[in-house]
Amino acid sequence: MQFRILGHVELLLGDREVALGRAKERSLLGVLMLHHGKVVAVRTVTEALWDDPPDHARKDLHAYVSRLRASLRDAGVSAKIVTQHAGYQFLPEGDDLDYARFKELVRNGELAREAGRFDDAAAALREAMSLWRGPVVEDLGTVWMEQKREDIDRYERVAGYQALCAVELERRDYRAVLRILDEAMVDHELDTQYIAQRITALNGLGHYEVFDTYWKQVYDRFARSFGTGPGQDLQELHQQLLQSRDSPAPADRQRTQAALRAVPPAQLPSTVSQFVDRTEDVGRLDDLFVRSRVGGPPATLIVAVTGPAGVGKTELGLHWAHAVRERFPHGQLHADLGGYGTGPPRDAADVLAEFLDALGVAASAIPASPSARIRMLRTLLDDHRVLVFLDNARDSAQVVPLLPGSAHSVVVVTSRHRLSDLVTHHGAFRLEVRPFSEAEIARLLGNLLRDTPAEPPDPAAVLALTGGAPQAVRTLAELLPGAGGLPSPAELLLAGELASGTILTSVLWSYHALGAPAARLFRSLALHVSPGLALEAILALDGTDEESTRGALTAIGSLYLVSRDDGRYRMDALTRAAGERLALAHDSPADRRQAEARLLDWYIARATDAAEVLAPALRRTAELPAGRLPDFAAAEEFLAGEEASLCAAIRRAASDNLARAVTLLRLARPHLAFDGAGSDWPEAVETVLLAARDGHDLDGEGQALATLARIHDDPDKIAESLELANTIFGNTGNGRDRSEVLLLLARHAEDAGDRARALSCLREALDIQHSLNEPGQCAAAHGDLGTYLRRQDELEEAETHLSHAKMLYAELGDHRRHAATALELGLLSRRTGRTTEAIRWFTEAVELHERYPAGHEQTLTALVELSETACDAEEHGDVLLYARKALGVSRADHVQVVRALVALVRSLAATGRQVEAWTESRQTLALVADVDDPVRGHVREQFTKLGLWPPDRD
Numbered sequence: 036m037q038f039r040i041l042g043h044v045e046l047l048l049g050d051r052e053v054a055l056g057r058a059k060e061r062s063l064l065g066v067l068m069l070h071h072g073k074v075v076a077v078r079t080v081t082e083a084l085w086d087d088p089p090d091h092a093r094k095d096l097h098a099y100v101s102r103l104r105a106s107l108r109d110a111g112v113s114a115k116i117v118t119q120h121a122g123y124q125f126l127p128e129g130d131d132l133d134y135a136r137f138k139e140l141v142r143n144g145e146l147a148r149e150a151g152r153f154d155d156a157a158a159a160l161r162e163a164m165s166l167w168r169g170p171v172v173e174d175l176g177t178v179w180m181e182q183k184r185e186d187i188d189r190y191e192r193v194a195g196y197q198a199l200c201a202v203e204l205e206r207r208d209y210r211a212v213l214r215i216l217d218e219a220m221v222d223h224e225l226d227t228q229y230i231a232q233r234i235t236a237l238n239g240l241g242h243y244e245v246f247d248t249y250w251k252q253v254y255d256r257f258a259r260s261f262g263t264g265p266g267q268d269l270q271e272l273h274q275q276l277l278q279s280r281d282s283p284a285p286a287d288r289q290r291t292q293a294a295l296r297a298v299p300p301a302q303l304p305s306t307v308s309q310f311v312d313r314t315e316d317v318g319r320l321d322d323l324f325v326r327s328r329v330g331g332p333p334a335t336l337i338v339a340v341t342g343p344a345g346v347g348k349t350e351l352g353l354h355w356a357h358a359v360r361e362r363f364p365h366g367q368l369h370a371d372l373g374g375y376g377t378g379p380p381r382d383a384a385d386v387l388a389e390f391l392d393a394l395g396v397a398a399s400a401i402p403a404s405p406s407a408r409i410r411m412l413r414t415l416l417d418d419h420r421v422l423v424f425l426d427n428a429r430d431s432a433q434v435v436p437l438l439p440g441s442a443h444s445v446v447v448v449t450s451r452h453r454l455s456d457l458v459t460h461h462g463a464f465r466l467e468v469r470p471f472s473e474a475e476i477a478r479l480l481g482n483l484l485r486d487t488p489a490e491p492p493d494p495a496a497v498l499a500l501t502g503g504a505p506q507a508v509r510t511l512a513e514l515l516p517g518a519g520g521l522p523s524p525a526e527l528l529l530a531g532e533l534a535s536g537t538i539l540t541s542v543l544w545s546y547h548a549l550g551a552p553a554a555r556l557f558r559s560l561a562l563h564v565s566p567g568l569a570l571e572a573i574l575a576l577d578g579t580d581e582e583s584t585r586g587a588l589t590a591i592g593s594l595y596l597v598s599r600d601d602g603r604y605r606m607d608a609l610t611r612a613a614g615e616r617l618a619l620a621h622d623s624p625a626d627r628r629q630a631e632a633r634l635l636d637w638y639i640a641r642a643t644d645a646a647e648v649l650a651p652a653l654r655r656t657a658e659l660p661a662g663r664l665p666d667f668a669a670a671e672e673f674l675a676g677e678e679a680s681l682c683a684a685i686r687r688a689a690s691d692n693l694a695r696a697v698t699l700l701r702l703a704r705p706h707l708a709f710d711g712a713g714s715d716w717p718e719a720v721e722t723v724l725l726a727a728r729d730g731h732d733l734d735g736e737g738q739a740l741a742t743l744a745r746i747h748d749d750p751d752k753i754a755e756s757l758e759l760a761n762t763i764f765g766n767t768g769n770g771r772d773r774s775e776v777l778l779l780l781a782r783h784a785e786d787a788g789d790r791a792r793a794l795s796c797l798r799e800a801l802d803i804q805h806s807l808n809e810p811g812q813c814a815a816a817h818g819d820l821g822t823y824l825r826r827q828d829e830l831e832e833a834e835t836h837l838s839h840a841k842m843l844y845a846e847l848g849d850h851r852r853h854a855a856t857a858l859e860l861g862l863l864s865r866r867t868g869r870t871t872e873a874i875r876w877f878t879e880a881v882e883l884h885e886r887y888p889a890g891h892e893q894t895l896t897a898l899v900e901l902s903e904t905a906c907d908a909e910e911h912g913d914v915l916l917y918a919r920k921a922l923g924v925s926r927a928d929h930v931q932v933v934r935a936l937v938a939l940v941r942s943l944a945a946t947g948r949q950v951e952a953w954t955e956s957r958q959t960l961a962l963v964a965d966v967d968d969p970v971r972g973h974v975r976e977q978f979t980k981l982g983l984w985p986p987d988r989d
Contacts, residue, residue: 258420300367344541370386375544423444489512635695737760741757781800929965
């Protein structure tokens with residue numbers, strides 16, 4: 036029994052055709068046989084049989100299946116149609132299916148060909164192709180079937196004929212190949228495999244004239260149909276066939292050379308292996324190309340692919356160029372302009388001569404004049420689609436003479452220069468290639484190290500070392516096998532072959548393009564730019580006039596030797612390491628110290644400004660300079676933004692500018708949070724401490740120890756640092772800093788439960804300040820002592836000290852500390868039951884914070900305390916106002932949020948707004964799990980009184 040679908044659907048019993056009922060039933064059987072052995076969903080069968088299925092399609096389908104089963108049983112065949120979940124399955128079992136036989140024969144032919152048994156392969160493939168009687172399931176004409184038929188025809192029938200042609204080419208039966216192509220593949224003349232096999236057969240038969248004519252027809256057909264020439268593989272095959280002709284006669288040789296000259300240039304170099312696809316950049320290039328073609332090209336598309344050395348500009352450009360090369364049927368021109376390298380940049384006239392030669396101009400016809408060469412190139416490329424790839428351009432001036440005039444052409448230029456003139460004067464689009472991300476580094480290293488024993492290192496560490504430059508990552512991968520870990524920047528800079536250039540050499544090529552002022556600034560930046568410098572800091576570092584510094588910085592940035600991010604200038608680790616080597620070689624120690632001193636003095640001046648804004652009571656200058664850090668927020672923002680740079684500057688200055696490093700430590704110490712994750716402060720302060728001890732600088736040692744006490748997490752180390760600093764400042768007579776240390780010692784002693792020691796330190800600090808007659812420091816001592824006494828319930832003396840501190844802060848205009856002492860007095864008054872007085876103090880604190888915004892935490896505390904106190908005083912209108920304000924400024928402080936919500940719920944309930952009270956109480960209960968027991972107990976107590984505490988919470 037034979038089932039046949041490679042043509043009309045048929046069931047043959049011997050030579051007799053078995054009736055299969057109606058046309059739809061035969062079509063249904065054909066669809067099921069197409070998927071023999073697989074379950075075909077009911078929805079798929081329906082789409083196959085009807086373009087517009089009737090409402091009763093499913094019912095009809097069941098009927099067709101039943102009748103088909105009956106027909107098969109009556110014919111005595113073993114094949115079955117089985118109902119499966121949501122579909123049907125055709126099982127040929129012992130019966131023959133021509134489609135399955137075809138696949139088996141093709142597979143056998145391919146196996147025989149791979150084994151070198153070409154006669155057996157040809158026999159199997161010929162038998163396979165003989166099974167085709169017409170289009171598959173020819174009876175069915177639905178859209179679904181037409182699409183399925185096209186797929187089978189292209190990927191199975193045509194592929195079978197192509198496999199047979201490939202075998203016949205192996206057997207050198209070129210006439211058989213041409214016969215098969217002419218008879219069986221008349222609708223596939225643009226198929227690249229068809230073209231490749233035809234030109235191979237024509238060449239094999241020696242039909243050179245027919246070969247050349249046919250190739251010209253192919254080329255013209257591609258250009259007209261697609262706007263491109265044949266693909267790269269076809270063009271390479273064409274070249275190989277031309278060059279492989281054995282000992283042609285003189286006339287044939289001349290004809291062959293003419294054919295070679297007529298071949299469009301295909302000069303694009305190969306791309307790197309293990310290319311990590313830059314999807315966004317490639318998409319941008321595709322978008323630019325499409326937009327340039329819409330509505331007719333008005334001008335030549337020029338794309339400037341720019342970025343720092345080693346970032347992968349050429350690789351990206353070539354990757355895209357190869358992907359679109361078929362859209363340029365008249366060829367691709369390529370030139371390395373040598374803008375940055377061992378020799379001088381290439382002369383545009385020489386590149387023009389090479390382009391003209393590639394375009395078929397005889398050497399004797401190439402003009403001597405550069406301007407004439409430019410005109411000839413533009414004439415030859417007029418109305419042609421050519422891709423011009425100009426790699427490693429020095430600047431815009433080197434590129435302009437090489438631009439074609441044809442709007443159909445596209446120019447891709449790569450350069451480590453920004454090529455601003457090409458963008459502004461010639462309409463080029465700039466695509467800046469970014470360094471790799473951690474994910475891209477991981478992907479590239481995984482590919483490069485796949486066949487080595489080396490484990491890929493942490494991508495974040497590689498990014499920090501290499502700056503994400505693919506060239507550096509590839510060099511690193513070469514070093515890793517057998518290495519004990521990541522190399523140093525210096526080792527990575529010098530890795531590689533000297534002949535092709537190390538990373539250091541590549542950076543030097545960019546450096547040598549700088550003028551003297553820019554080169555000097557680059558060397559200074561390399562020493563000080565980590566982790567980043569603001570423009571004002573760079574102006575101070577350079578020490579020249581602003582215009583000169585800005586010009587030099589622009590020149591450095593135009594070569595991507597420095598980048599700008601969030602208003603700060605940065606330099607990757609390898610570029611910085613190269614610049615440091617240059618600085619040590621070209622700048623004297625005195626010049627380097629002076630540059631560092633200028634930068635440190637700028638930091639000291641700005642840190643002083645910030646300190647005086649943040650702590651006006653401690654101001655040492657008579658008047659704040661105009662235009663500098665006008666308010667608390669600006670001062671905080673400056674210190675937060677400069678913290679990493681301050682830390683790095685202090686660490687670098689410890690060896691040659693210790694006094695300035697110590698000054699910066701002292702200025703920054705009261706105002707910075709030193710406990711950030713990954714902070715570099717411990718290393719910086721330890722560096723200053725060691726330098727101070729080496730230089731026998733007691734004051735510097737004391738300042739470093741006092742700072743370390745703010746950094747340490749270990750209570751024993753905190754105590755040790757403070758005690759040493761206290762002793763040093765006592766021995767040197769530095770009462771001002773000793774007073775600060777004593778206040779820190781008092782807090783540490785209180786945390787440790789040593790009340791006597793805490794009180795002793797506080798009183799000693801106050802005595803020192805009285806003797807120094809410094810109102811600001813005296814206010815701080817009074818305030819700390821008063822706060823401590825309040826916490827110890829020594830309220831009368833506490834109120835005296837706090838009142839004195841508040842008075843001094845008010846006189847000194849230190850609004851933040853004035854508000855803090857008002858808050859303390861409010862807490863004290865609330866503690867003693869003086870509710871009205873407490874409300875007055877809390878209100879004063881809140882109003883000061885509103886007029887002079889400062890610390891968020893203190894503002895929130897004042898609002899919450901005022902809300903609770905007003906609630907106790909039954910001033911519920913004020914409670915609703917202040918509690919909602921507290922919730923408005925709250926962030927992640929769940930304790931304060933819960934306290935404000937409780938006050939809000941109490942006031943809502945007291946004013947009869949029970950629904951709102953219940954709603955807010957649910958929000959409060961949702962946060963209770965995240966707060967400590969005393970606050971949870973407070974919520975339970977208040978909500979129980981109001982009947983809002985859930986019984987299941989007890």
